[in-house]
Amino acid sequence: MQKKISKLPFKGTAEQAAALQKVIDANKHDPSRLMGVMQEAQGIYGYLPIEVQQMIADGMNVPLEKVYGVATFYAQFALSPKGEYDISVCLGTACYVKGAGDVFEKLKELLGIDADECTADGKYSLSACRCIGACGLAPVLTVNSDVYGNLTADDVPGILEKYGK
Amino acid sequence: MYRSHVLVCGGTGCTSSHSQEIIEALEREIAANDLTEEIKVVRTGCFGLCALGPIMIVYPEGCFYSRVKVDDIPEIVSEHLLKGRIVTRLLYDETVEEDGDIKALNETDFYKKQVRVALRNCGVINPESLDEYIANDGYQALAKCLTEYTPEQVIQIVTDSGLRGRGGGGFPTGRKWALTAPNQAPQKYVVCNADEGDPGAFMDRSVLEGDPHCLIEAMAIAGYAIGATMGYVYVRAEYPIAVRRLQIAIDDAREAGLLGKDIFGSGFDFDMEIRLGAGAFVCGEETALMTSIEGNRGEPRPRPPYPAVKGLYGCPTVENNVETFANIPQIILKGAEWFASMGTEKSKGTKVFAMGGKIKHSGLVEVPMGTTLREIVEEIGGGIPNGKKFKAAQTGGPSGGCIPVQHFDIPVDYDNLISIGSMMGSGGLIVMDETTCMVDIAKFFLEFTAEESCGKCTPCRIGTKRLLELLEKITNGNGTMEDLDKIEKLCYHIKDNSLCGLGQSAPNPVLSTLKFFRDEYVAHIVDKKCPAGVCKALLTYTIDADKCKGCTLCSRVCPAGAISGTVKNPHVIDPAKCLKCGACMEKCKFGAIEIK
Numbered sequence: 001m002q003k004k005i006s007k008l009p010f011k012g013t014a015e016q017a018a019a020l021q022k023v024i025d026a027n028k029h030d031p032s033r034l035m036g037v038m039q040e041a042q043g044i045y046g047y048l049p050i051e052v053q054q055m056i057a058d059g060m061n062v063p064l065e066k067v068y069g070v071a072t073f074y075a076q077f078a079l080s081p082k083g084e085y086d087i088s089v090c091l092g093t094a095c096y097v098k099g100a101g102d103v104f105e106k107l108k109e110l111l112g113i114d115a116d117e118c119t120a121d122g123k124y125s126l127s128a129c130r131c132i133g134a135c136g137l138a139p140v141l142t143v144n145s146d147v148y149g150n151l152t153a154d155d156v157p158g159i160l161e162k163y164g165k
Numbered sequence: 166m167y168r169s170h171v172l173v174c175g176g177t178g179c180t181s182s183h184s185q186e187i188i189e190a191l192e193r194e195i196a197a198n199d200l201t202e203e204i205k206v207v208r209t210g211c212f213g214l215c216a217l218g219p220i221m222i223v224y225p226e227g228c229f230y231s232r233v234k235v236d237d238i239p240e241i242v243s244e245h246l247l248k249g250r251i252v253t254r255l256l257y258d259e260t261v262e263e264d265g266d267i268k269a270l271n272e273t274d275f276y277k278k279q280v281r282v283a284l285r286n287c288g289v290i291n292p293e294s295l296d297e298y299i300a301n302d303g304y305q306a307l308a309k310c311l312t313e314y315t316p317e318q319v320i321q322i323v324t325d326s327g328l329r330g331r332g333g334g335g336f337p338t339g340r341k342w343a344l345t346a347p348n349q350a351p352q353k354y355v356v357c358n359a360d361e362g363d364p365g366a367f368m369d370r371s372v373l374e375g376d377p378h379c380l381i382e383a384m385a386i387a388g389y390a391i392g393a394t395m396g397y398v399y400v401r402a403e404y405p406i407a408v409r410r411l412q413i414a415i416d417d418a419r420e421a422g423l424l425g426k427d428i429f430g431s432g433f434d435f436d437m438e439i440r441l442g443a444g445a446f447v448c449g450e451e452t453a454l455m456t457s458i459e460g461n462r463g464e465p466r467p468r469p470p471y472p473a474v475k476g477l478y479g480c481p482t483v484e485n486n487v488e489t490f491a492n493i494p495q496i497i498l499k500g501a502e503w504f505a506s507m508g509t510e511k512s513k514g515t516k517v518f519a520m521g522g523k524i525k526h527s528g529l530v531e532v533p534m535g536t537t538l539r540e541i542v543e544e545i546g547g548g549i550p551n552g553k554k555f556k557a558a559q560t561g562g563p564s565g566g567c568i569p570v571q572h573f574d575i576p577v578d579y580d581n582l583i584s585i586g587s588m589m590g591s592g593g594l595i596v597m598d599e600t601t602c603m604v605d606i607a608k609f610f611l612e613f614t615a616e617e618s619c620g621k622c623t624p625c626r627i628g629t630k631r632l633l634e635l636l637e638k639i640t641n642g643n644g645t646m647e648d649l650d651k652i653e654k655l656c657y658h659i660k661d662n663s664l665c666g667l668g669q670s671a672p673n674p675v676l677s678t679l680k681f682f683r684d685e686y687v688a689h690i691v692d693k694k695c696p697a698g699v700c701k702a703l704l705t706y707t708i709d710a711d712k713c714k715g716c717t718l719c720s721r722v723c724p725a726g727a728i729s730g731t732v733k734n735p736h737v738i739d740p741a742k743c744l745k746c747g748a749c750m751e752k753c754k755f756g757a758i759e760i761k
Binding site: 031032033034035036038039066069070073074075076077091092093094096097098129130131132133134135136137138140147149154 | 177178180181182214215216218361362363364365366367370402403404440441442443444445446457458459460461462463519521522523527528559562593595597601606609610613619751
């Protein structure tokens with residue numbers, strides 16, 4: 001699937017750059033640790049804009065095209081920033097069979113955004129994920145690291161309310 | 166010594182239903198009642214009955230408290246733990262007999278038929294404690310291998326046990342090891358595939374969360390058997406609890422000298438590292454996983470050369486999945502014969518299934534191979550909730566197929582499942598009832614594989630996309646009978662020509678639903694109807710004139726102005742204007758709106 005690439009200007013800070021440099025220094029002896037470095041970089045910046053990919057490529061001494069190739073291959077790497085509240089609906093089989101699709105549609109409707117988009121105020125972003133392994137609670141969604149289970153579409157407004165909507 | 170142990174599940178399922186808060190509340194109340202010296206709270210791995218979470222068991226009585234709330238804790242502590250009066254009201258109802266006696270957990274329907282080998286420590290020990298693992302025979306198998314057996318003998322035991330790979334393919338584990346061992350190289354590797362990408366499957370995660378030392382021990386045994394000194398565990402990043410506990414276990418094992426140089430003074434060196442996946446289903450394929458560990462896009466490699474000759478970093482490599490490894494220490498300790506005495510002729514031992522979907526007891530079960538689907542779904546799983554009718558069980562995830570009710574009595578093993586067009590896969594078992602549309606399910610899996618196809622080979626990249634388009638055509642009501650032939654032909658092209666397991670098995674959900682539920686496809690094409698009432702484009706909303714009270718609510722919420730009628734008279738929906746959004750149905754208080 002084609003990834004959405006953000007056109008927002010990059011706003012990295014010096015602290016973030018220093019944190020990333022530390023990660024790079026600890027791993028640059030082993031080029032196979034590229035993915036781990038990118039995961040930590042995403043933890044620092046929230047996403048992987050081309051500027052950050054360039055810093056990783058330079059630091060790890062691998063071509064930028066390789067970093068970009070890895071970033072676009074794996075679902076976990078985001079090329080667009082996430083909202084303050086990142087909402088992720090599990091669309092794994094167990095959740096799907098129990099109506100996760102309706103929950104997802106309701107969120108799109110209430111937030112006015114599509115999958116992998118962020119609201120204009122930067123507050124909410126929405127995505128689908130594949131099985132977080134809480135199948136006993138299906139259907140499940142997560143808001144940042146809070147998990148909500150046994151949902152129906154009617155529960156969605158109440159959950160959004162908790163996050164200021 | 167403690168007089169009582171309180172075990173609280175800390176698996177992902179129960180953590181998601183806030184078991185951490187339960188533990189904190191317990192510790193608070195226990196301290197308040199001055200019982201800290203007498204009662205120990207243990208956070209364990211998964212008990213299996215995730216649907217009833219959060220779960221708490223009090224020993225020595227073996228009381229099984231289900232769906233525990235923080236507000237219940239003061240009562241449980243003051244009544245049960247302090248005064249010894251069990252709070253029967255809060256127990257799992259199946260463990261309470263009619264006369265009020267408490268039934269042992271392993272006598273309940275859910276646990277009665279289970280045999281726990283891979284999961285034996287899950288829900289029993291604290292996974293973050295090396296001592297508890299050792300107290301439960303931990304690392305004895307490794308010690309036995311290093312001090313009593315030659316590597317050849319270890320491989321022979323594993324071969325004799327009949328253990329087959331639990332990750333999907335079912336390749337004999339002993340043979341895999343035997344093929345790798347003789348290949349000389351300066352470095353060999355043991356790799357554990359913990360990239361459980363099959364949506365709806367969580368057995369590997371439960372082993373990692375509930376018994377991480379078991380995996381470490383088994384990998385070290387594999388290393389000794391094939392002559393490898395380094396191991397990698399490739400875990401999905403979506404499993405943070407599993408990753409954290411495994412890291413703690415590795416650090417503790419290294420500190421205790423159970424990993425590292427000269428283990429047990431035998432001269433054998435072995436160490437291991439965790440590598441995190443980043444969300445790519447194809448990385449569950451063994452060569453793609455190795456490419457990913459090397460830090461690349463996880464694309465599969467053509468075989469031969471097989472990993473036994475040229476695997477990770479071009480060195481001979483054994484790769485097994487978590488559940489396969491979890492069986493190894495028990496096989497070494499109890500012997501190949503013991504293991505081979507369970508199961509069917511060609512599938513030995515037990516298998517863990519992650520049961521989910523439309524079933525009462527969703528959760529994790531481990532049963533001997535050869536148990537029938539009926540036993541698993543109806544007896545252990547408790548059947549279908551809400552009085553609905555069973556329609557199919559899906560095994561093997563996106564690589565497997567849907568098994569209809571007429572094959573319900575088939576003993577589940579590798580070969581039987583393949584003979585009916587499905588496969589064992591990693592052990593996901595999703596139950597579907599009459600409200601699940603089989604065409605929609607086939608489409609759901611194809612959406613998944615089309616998106617997860619890595620794009621390296623054409624049959625998979627383009628084939629799955631075209632297949633998906635044909636299925637969409639049918640669910641949108643535009644399909645023709647010729648499309649069914651086209652679908653079938655395309656399925657076999659994809660199966661025969663794809664490079665790796667992902668493409669070779671991607672058409673299975675389509676082929677199996679086409680085989681067993683062809684009438685549903687035909688209903689979509691000829692009658693333009695979705696019998697299960699799922700495919701939106703094929704539904705018509707109507708109002709039952711007898712039930713409609715003419716309250717006008719539906720006509721006010723209809724965004725398309727498709728509903729007309731006057732106050733206190735039955736309303737009518739104009740199908741030409743209806744958007745099929747369902748808003749009217751949601752609002753109707755009299756259940757007068759029906760979908761057909």
